[in-house]
Amino acid sequence: MTFLRNAWYPAGWSDEIAEKPLGRSLLNEPVLLFRAEDGEPVAMSDRCPHRFAPLHLGRVCGSAIECGYHGLVFDRNGHCIANPHGDRSVPKVQLKTYPVVDRGGVLWIWMGDPSRASVDDIIDTEFMVSPDFKPVAGYLLVDANYRLIIDNLMDLTHASYIHRGGLSSEEYGGDNLHHRFHQNGISVHSDYDFRNVPPSPQLKPFFPRDRTDVRAYMHLTAPSSLYLDFRMSEVNGDPEQGVRLPSLHLLCPATDNSTHYFYAIARNVALDDPDADEAIRQTTRQAFMEEDEPMIRACSSMMGGADLLEMKPVILKTDVAAVRARMLLDKLIRAENNMIEAA
Amino acid sequence: MTFLRNAWYPAGWSDEIAEKPLGRSLLNEPVLLFRAEDGEPVAMSDRCPHRFAPLHLGRVCGSAIECGYHGLVFDRNGHCIANPHGDRSVPKVQLKTYPVVDRGGVLWIWMGDPSRASVDDIIDTEFMVSPDFKPVAGYLLVDANYRLIIDNLMDLTHASYIHRGGLSSEEYGGDNLHHRFHQNGISVHSDYDFRNVPPSPQLKPFFPRDRTDVRAYMHLTAPSSLYLDFRMSEVNGDPEQGVRLPSLHLLCPATDNSTHYFYAIARNVALDDPDADEAIRQTTRQAFMEEDEPMIRACSSMMGGADLLEMKPVILKTDVAAVRARMLLDKLIRAENNMIEAA
Amino acid sequence: MTFLRNAWYPAGWSDEIAEKPLGRSLLNEPVLLFRAEDGEPVAMSDRCPHRFAPLHLGRVCGSAIECGYHGLVFDRNGHCIANPHGDRSVPKVQLKTYPVVDRGGVLWIWMGDPSRASVDDIIDTEFMVSPDFKPVAGYLLVDANYRLIIDNLMDLTHASYIHRGGLSSEEYGGDNLHHRFHQNGISVHSDYDFRNVPPSPQLKPFFPRDRTDVRAYMHLTAPSSLYLDFRMSEVNGDPEQGVRLPSLHLLCPATDNSTHYFYAIARNVALDDPDADEAIRQTTRQAFMEEDEPMIRACSSMMGGADLLEMKPVILKTDVAAVRARMLLDKLIRAENNMIEAA
Ligand code: FES
Ligand code: FES
Ligand code: FES
Known part of the structure; x- marks a missing residue:
C-alpha cells in the first residue's frame, strides 16, 4: 500500500497540543507534535535515537523536547542539544522533522519532500475560527x-x-x-x-x-x-x-x-x-x-x-x-x- | 486445512432467526441467515457485492434483505431486485446461496455442490421438537x-x-x-x-x-x-x-x-x-x-x-x-x- | 532469536509453588512446576503427550502430576506411571524434565544440557532468606x-x-x-x-x-x-x-x-x-x-x-x-x- 507523500495531511486539531506533547502514527511513521515557546507547532520523529523511546512520553522544555527515558534533549530542528549524563557530550544526530502549519484550527503536516511544501495548497477552513x-x-x-x-x-x-x-x-x-x-x-x-x-x-x-x-x-x-x-x-x-x-x-x-x-x-x-x-x-x-x-x-x-x-x-x-x-x-x-x- | 463440503452442517438453532438477520462465518465463508415471509430459512453470502458490507447489518424486507449501507435489495435467490438511488438501475449480480433446511429445531446448511444435497442425509433430531x-x-x-x-x-x-x-x-x-x-x-x-x-x-x-x-x-x-x-x-x-x-x-x-x-x-x-x-x-x-x-x-x-x-x-x-x-x-x-x- | 541455554534462569519465587502446580513459558517452552511430597521442586514439560493438555491444569498427587483432561499420571522423572482407563496399560513415554533448584528464595531452572548444570553457578541470594x-x-x-x-x-x-x-x-x-x-x-x-x-x-x-x-x-x-x-x-x-x-x-x-x-x-x-x-x-x-x-x-x-x-x-x-x-x-x-x- 502506498500513500501520496507530497501533500498536506491533518495531524490534529490546533488545540490538541499545548503543554503536553502528542505522539501519532502518520503514514506509518511515528510523529511527535508539540508547541514551541513562540506558539508555533513542531513536528518531528517521535523515536529517540538512543534507545528508541517515544519522545512524546518526555516533556517539552521551552522549544525543545526532553526524552523521558534518559533525558537527551532535542531542539525543534531535531538536533540533540543536551545530554545530562557522563561527560555530557552531545551525540551528532538529527531527527527527521516535518513541515507543520497551524491554520484554520488544524495542524497540517507535510509528509513528503519539504522543498515542495507550499502553504498555499492548504485548504480553507477559516469558518473553524x-x-x-x-x-x-x-x-x-x-x-x-x-x-x-x-x-x-x-x-x-x-x-x-x-x-x-x-x-x-x-x-x-x-x-x-x-x-x-x-x-x-x-x-x-x-x-x-x-x-x-x-x-x-x-x-x-x-x-x-x-x-x-x-x-x-x-x-x-x-x-x-x-x-x-x-x-x-x-x-x-x-x-x-x-x-x-x-x-x-x-x-x-x-x-x-x-x-x-x-x-x-x-x-x-x-x-x-x-x-x-x-x-x-x-x-x-x-x-x-x-x-x-x-x-x-x-x-x-x-x-x-x-x-x-x-x-x-x-x-x-x-x-x-x-x-x-x-x-x-x-x-x-x-x-x-x-x-x-x-x- | 480443508473441510468436507458436501455435507449438512448446523448453521444455528431454528429459533435463532426471526425478524433479525444473522451473520455467521461457516467454513471460512461469511453466511447470512434469515427467515423469509413464508417462514422458510434463507442462507446466502453475507457480503454485499457493492461495497462489501455485511448484509446481516441490514434489514429483512418480506423475503428479501436490504443492505444497511446504501440500500440495495436482494431476494432469497441472491438476485439484486432494487436500487433505491439514481436511475434505480439494478445491477446484474447474484449472491451465492446455500441449501438450508429447518428441521428438528436445527437450521442445516449444505456448504458444497447444491445438486448433491439431499434432506434424507440429515440426522434425526426429532426429540428436540x-x-x-x-x-x-x-x-x-x-x-x-x-x-x-x-x-x-x-x-x-x-x-x-x-x-x-x-x-x-x-x-x-x-x-x-x-x-x-x-x-x-x-x-x-x-x-x-x-x-x-x-x-x-x-x-x-x-x-x-x-x-x-x-x-x-x-x-x-x-x-x-x-x-x-x-x-x-x-x-x-x-x-x-x-x-x-x-x-x-x-x-x-x-x-x-x-x-x-x-x-x-x-x-x-x-x-x-x-x-x-x-x-x-x-x-x-x-x-x-x-x-x-x-x-x-x-x-x-x-x-x-x-x-x-x-x-x-x-x-x-x-x-x-x-x-x-x-x-x-x-x-x-x-x-x-x-x-x-x-x- | 536465540537464547543461552546452558544457564540457570529464574523460574519463579520459591513460594509460588505449593499445592497448586504452575505453568510457565520459559525460553518458548511450556514448563510445569510443582512441589513433590518431599518438598523438592519439580520442573518438566507442561504438555501432556496424549492430547497436549497443559499439565498444570491437572493436580499434584504425591510427587506425581495427574493430567486434568483424561487422567494420565506422570512421576517427577517424567515417566507415565498410571492410565486410569481401559486396560490401564501405561504408554512408554518420558516427558522432558529440567534440573530445578530451590535456593535463596528462588526457583532456578537449567534450560540446557543437564550434564552441565552445577548448582555452584547459581548466584547468591541468601539475603532473601x-x-x-x-x-x-x-x-x-x-x-x-x-x-x-x-x-x-x-x-x-x-x-x-x-x-x-x-x-x-x-x-x-x-x-x-x-x-x-x-x-x-x-x-x-x-x-x-x-x-x-x-x-x-x-x-x-x-x-x-x-x-x-x-x-x-x-x-x-x-x-x-x-x-x-x-x-x-x-x-x-x-x-x-x-x-x-x-x-x-x-x-x-x-x-x-x-x-x-x-x-x-x-x-x-x-x-x-x-x-x-x-x-x-x-x-x-x-x-x-x-x-x-x-x-x-x-x-x-x-x-x-x-x-x-x-x-x-x-x-x-x-x-x-x-x-x-x-x-x-x-x-x-x-x-x-x-x-x-x-x-
Ligand atoms: S531513549 Fe531517549 S535518552 Fe535514552
Ligand atoms: S454496500 Fe451494500 S448497498 Fe452499498
Ligand atoms: S491429554 Fe493428558 S491424559 Fe489426555
Whole structure:
C-alpha cells in the first residue's frame, strides 16, 4: 500500500497540543507534535535515537523536547542539544522533522519532500475560527484504510440508510435526491440537492420548519481532506439566507488499515448556545462513531485488507464521485512514484 | 486445512432467526441467515457485492434483505431486485446461496455442490421438537479446530476428570467403565456403560436413586454432528424405562481454528418444570463453557495450529473411537477432493 | 532469536509453588512446576503427550502430576506411571524434565544440557532468606525482549528521569553521578555513586537524614540475573554502617518478545514493620509496573522486534555497561551454538 507523500495531511486539531506533547502514527511513521515557546507547532520523529523511546512520553522544555527515558534533549530542528549524563557530550544526530502549519484550527503536516511544501495548497477552513460560526470538533481512529472512509463520504446515498432518523432521513434518497459530480485539478465535488423535504430529526432544531431545501455539497481535496458545505434554506428560497452547517472530514492514514478521522461541524446559528454544542456533539458521535465507523470497519474486515477495485465491486451510477476520487488518487500516487524513481 | 463440503452442517438453532438477520462465518465463508415471509430459512453470502458490507447489518424486507449501507435489495435467490438511488438501475449480480433446511429445531446448511444435497442425509433430531421431551439448548464459539471438539466428545473418559463432581463422577471411570466401538458408513459409535454407579451429582435430581445403570452412547455422523443417547435406569433394569437425557453436540467450523458448537440436552422427565430447565442450563454452561472449552482451547494453543496426528500423540486404547472418526473424516475429505479434481 | 541455554534462569519465587502446580513459558517452552511430597521442586514439560493438555491444569498427587483432561499420571522423572482407563496399560513415554533448584528464595531452572548444570553457578541470594533482612518480592510479565530490560537496569541514568520524585530524584544525575564499570567472567558490574545528595522521596523514611551518600552497584550475571547492592550512609561515613536495600531483578525470557521479571527489594531496617513492607510494595509497583514497564514496552514497540544494535542506536558514554552486557551475551550464545554444532 502506498500513500501520496507530497501533500498536506491533518495531524490534529490546533488545540490538541499545548503543554503536553502528542505522539501519532502518520503514514506509518511515528510523529511527535508539540508547541514551541513562540506558539508555533513542531513536528518531528517521535523515536529517540538512543534507545528508541517515544519522545512524546518526555516533556517539552521551552522549544525543545526532553526524552523521558534518559533525558537527551532535542531542539525543534531535531538536533540533540543536551545530554545530562557522563561527560555530557552531545551525540551528532538529527531527527527527521516535518513541515507543520497551524491554520484554520488544524495542524497540517507535510509528509513528503519539504522543498515542495507550499502553504498555499492548504485548504480553507477559516469558518473553524471565524466569529460567524461555532464549530464542534471530534476525533476518531477508524480501523480501516482511509480510502474506505473517502468512499463513505463521497457517496452520501448511505446517509438515508445509516443515518436515517438522525442526521439524515429516509426521505433524503430516491427521487428526492439530485446529484451532480464534477472534478477540477486535485478536487472532486459531489453535490447533493434535496428539495422540499423535512429537516432531518437531529437538525430540525436548527431550522424549525416543516419543509426545507437541503444542499449537501461535498468537496474532496486529494489526498483526503473533505469539506461538506451543508445548508438548509426555505423551499425555493435563497441558500445564502438559510442555516449553514459546514463540516470537515479530514483524514490522515495512521497505518495501512487504520485512519485518523478529524471531524467538525460548525453552524451559523445559536452561536453561544451550549445546549446546541452538546446536541451537535451527540449527533456527530452517534453518526460517525456508532453508525459510520462500525459499518466501515465491517466492510474493511470483509475485504481482508484487499483493494476495493481489485475485488471487482458492483459499480452504481451513484458511485461516480467515489470512483473518480479513487482514480485521481491512484494517478497522483503513480505520478509521485515515477517522479521519485526518475530522481 | 480443508473441510468436507458436501455435507449438512448446523448453521444455528431454528429459533435463532426471526425478524433479525444473522451473520455467521461457516467454513471460512461469511453466511447470512434469515427467515423469509413464508417462514422458510434463507442462507446466502453475507457480503454485499457493492461495497462489501455485511448484509446481516441490514434489514429483512418480506423475503428479501436490504443492505444497511446504501440500500440495495436482494431476494432469497441472491438476485439484486432494487436500487433505491439514481436511475434505480439494478445491477446484474447474484449472491451465492446455500441449501438450508429447518428441521428438528436445527437450521442445516449444505456448504458444497447444491445438486448433491439431499434432506434424507440429515440426522434425526426429532426429540428436540417432540412433546415427550423438553430440550434446553445453548451455543458456544470455541477457539479451536472442530476436530479437537470431536476428540473431546468421542472419548468420554475425559468426563470423570473434567466434569467430576458435576455432570460426571469419579466413579465413571476405571473398572466401572465399559466401552464398545463400532463404525458403519459415515457414522462412528462410541458406547459407554457404567453399571451400578451413583448418579452424577448434577443429574441425580432427575433420577433420585443411590445407584443406577448409566448408558452413554455417542453417535458421530460425519463430518461433525454428534448425538449422545444418555440413559439412567434401575440397576439391571430396562433402559427403556428409565430417565433419558439425549443430547446434541452439533459442530460447524467457523474458521480453521474456531468452531460453532451448538449443544442441547433434552429430558423425558420434569417436562414443565422451569427449575429443571434452569438446572440443565447451569449444568451445561458449567460443563461446556467452563470445563471443556478452556481445556480444548488450551490444547489447541499448545498445538499451535498443527494437526493432532502429525504431532504423534500417545494413543491409548480408549482413543479408538476418536481416532477412527479422524480417519473417516480424512478419507471423506480425500475422496471429495479427488472427485473435484477429476471433474 | 536465540537464547543461552546452558544457564540457570529464574523460574519463579520459591513460594509460588505449593499445592497448586504452575505453568510457565520459559525460553518458548511450556514448563510445569510443582512441589513433590518431599518438598523438592519439580520442573518438566507442561504438555501432556496424549492430547497436549497443559499439565498444570491437572493436580499434584504425591510427587506425581495427574493430567486434568483424561487422567494420565506422570512421576517427577517424567515417566507415565498410571492410565486410569481401559486396560490401564501405561504408554512408554518420558516427558522432558529440567534440573530445578530451590535456593535463596528462588526457583532456578537449567534450560540446557543437564550434564552441565552445577548448582555452584547459581548466584547468591541468601539475603532473601536471612534473618538480617526483610524482603518484599513481586512479579511482572513484560511485553519486551529480555535484553531491553537488561539495558534498562544496567544504565541507571534512567532513574533520575523515569523515577524522579519517587524511587530516585532529579539530583541523582548530572555531576552528582559517578559511574564505574568493570567486567569479570560472566559478570558485568555497573557501579553508581551519588555523594552528598538528599535521600530519594520514597526511600527517605528508611534513612531520615537531609543528605546521604548513595551507592547503587548493579551486578549482572549472564544471562539475565541482576543484583543491585544499594546503600544509603552518612555523608563521608562508612557504607557498612548505613541502610542497605539490596534488590534482585531476575529475568527469564518467556518468548522472544516477553519476559518474566521477578523483582524483590530487601532491607536491613524496620524488619518487622508491616507498614514498611507495604511502602516498599507500593514503591516497587510504581517504579517497575507504572514507570519502567510502559517505557520498555514502548521502546520495544518502536523497534518492531528488531535487534537494538542492528538499529544503530546512538551510543552514549553511559551506555558502556549495557553495551558490554550485550556483547558478553552475544559471545556466550555464539560459543554455545558453536559447541552444539561441533558436537
Ligand atoms: S531513549 Fe531517549 S535518552 Fe535514552
Ligand atoms: S454496500 Fe451494500 S448497498 Fe452499498
Ligand atoms: S491429554 Fe493428558 S491424559 Fe489426555
